[in-house]
Amino acid sequence: MQNIARSPSFLDRKAEFVEIIENVKESPVFGLGLGAQFKYYFLSFGEYIETKFTHNSYLNYLLNFGLTGLIFLLLNFYVLIRKMHKMLRFVKNEYLHVYTAVISYFYGMLLCTFFYPEINSTSGFFRIGIMLGLMESLVLFSIGKRKIVRK
């Protein structure tokens, strides 16, 4: 643990997080809007850099949309997770493994996003879109709203 705390990757993220919090204080309720930049000392390069990219997605939402946006995002996730779990009872046994796997991954993603840009990146959103599409399809097959054509 001590090695991790001393690694440049960890220290860079820490400096980034502190700087974002400082910037957010300027407009805590609605944030600084999309495209907001901040400057911090990037240890790996040994110089100050100005960036719009953050490693913690929650702080990214805090910076861009303020507390309002962050709360809205968390409420969205709450509703989404609740819906996913409610749908579990409708999913047929043969799809249940894949459906459960995708839900599990979603939890992993939500945790990982504290130190990785999972929900403020093109790749992350693309993945969420595909995951939701896949899950919705599995539910629709199960409740019979979509045809099941087997080979």
Next chain:
Amino acid sequence: MYIGGTLLGFYFNNNFKNIFWHLRQFLYILIYFPFIYIINSEVKATKYLRYLIHFGFFSSIFSIILFLLFWDRQVYFRNEFFYSEWLINFKEIPRIITGGSYWAPLILIILFSIFIQKKRKRPLLKISFVIPLFIFISLIISFSRSLWIEFFVSLVVFIFLSFILQSIDNQIKNISPAFTFYVYDLYFYSYSAKDNFISVIYIRDAKYS
């Protein structure tokens, strides 16, 4: 929310390029709509699942080739589609993070779920064990602790959920307690392996002996 954020961005005189950079990320979630429209049968669902898995497989081969090419060098890797650029090294070993590395935890967890289902009469997909192996190697050589944690947490949650839901085959039911025990064991082992802990025991022993 995003319209409000864009207006706020203009209000704070943020650069238009940067505003668009943030905005376009969100647009990728719209893949949901064509995806849900296209997957209208089970055949298509398995087909696109197979595409996803094969994408992970070929991407992992690409990662492994890059790793073998650059294993003793400083790697400056550029990937403009997903992110901008990195100078990547982990204790003098190159970190190979390609577009597929981000997908590796998701694909691996789906594959794991399919392999568990294998004992059923009609498995959802038939996949060679080489595919998850290669994808797992690509996940390892990314040396991204975040992705490792993501995969590990997903796996733990998956086994936990499967256990709770009772939707699982007998073999996973049997490994669930063993896996939980293994996780605890791993935690205590890593804790006891710390230098501090060992030195504290030594001092205490010296004091009372």
